Amino acid sequence: MPLFYIVSQDKYFIKGLEEKIKLTVNGASFVHHYANDWEHLEKIVRLDDPAVIIYQLRRHTPLNGFFFQIRRIKRRLRAVRQLVITDEMITSYQTLGENIPGCYVMDYKHANLSTVSQLLQACLEPKLSFTPKQPALSYIQHRVLNALAIGMSAKKIAAYYGLSPKTIYTHKYNSLNTLGINNNYEYYRMLTLYRDAFRD
Known part of the structure; x- marks a missing residue:
């Protein structure tokens, strides 16, 4: 009997998600x-040892510590x-x-029954996978965003990596796009997410 742990402040979202599950x-x-x-x-x-943990994040949800905890x-x-x-x-x-x-x-707008079912199967069956197509950042773009997230200036980042500040700004804007x-x-x-995602 799989246990689903749902983290949300929206009781209507929880009820609807339960019905889909x-x-x-x-x-x-x-x-x-x-x-x-x-x-x-x-x-x-x-304490509960769930099979799947589902988080709902909305625009007002505090992000500090989120990726670090997961x-x-x-x-x-x-x-x-x-x-x-x-969303x-x-x-x-x-x-x-x-x-x-x-x-x-998953995008909240596309959390329909079909997509939720596919994701849940991927969650519960280790042999199945569900990997949405997503644009990937390069290694240096990840590092630049991480450095910005911890408060480094473009000049300091440029000196650290042996690049020009203009190159750092280019990496930054390309990443944001x-x-x-x-x-x-x-x-x-986004900087809050990066600060927590790469913290040890």
Whole structure:
């Protein structure tokens, strides 16, 4: 009997998702976690030992510590699969999710029954895989965004990698275009994700 752990503050989302899961997985059981304090999530999840953890991230959801915690959960609970459903910066989440085995990312707008079923099968059956096509960043683009996320200036990044500041700015803007980031709000949200995704 697989246990699904749903992390969301939206009771209507939880109810709708449960109905979709019940149509796909026989005998599914559920645990809900309404808080968005990521720092304590790992301890709570370990007590329940779920098969799949599903996170709903909305524009108002605090991101500080999110990717850091799902990496820690994956290290502690190797069999668990994690599904992120988001309505913003989908490409940023997908790009970072590539670094976490068993982590899947879905656009909230396309969370229909067919797609959810396909993802759940991938989550529950290790031999199946579901990898949405996503534009990948180059190694140097990842490193530049990571350096920006921890507060380094373009000049410092350029000196560290032996490049010109103009090249660093080019990598930055190419990365933002690839990720579909087109305003300062999304840019700073994305930097928060990167800061946590690569922290040890």
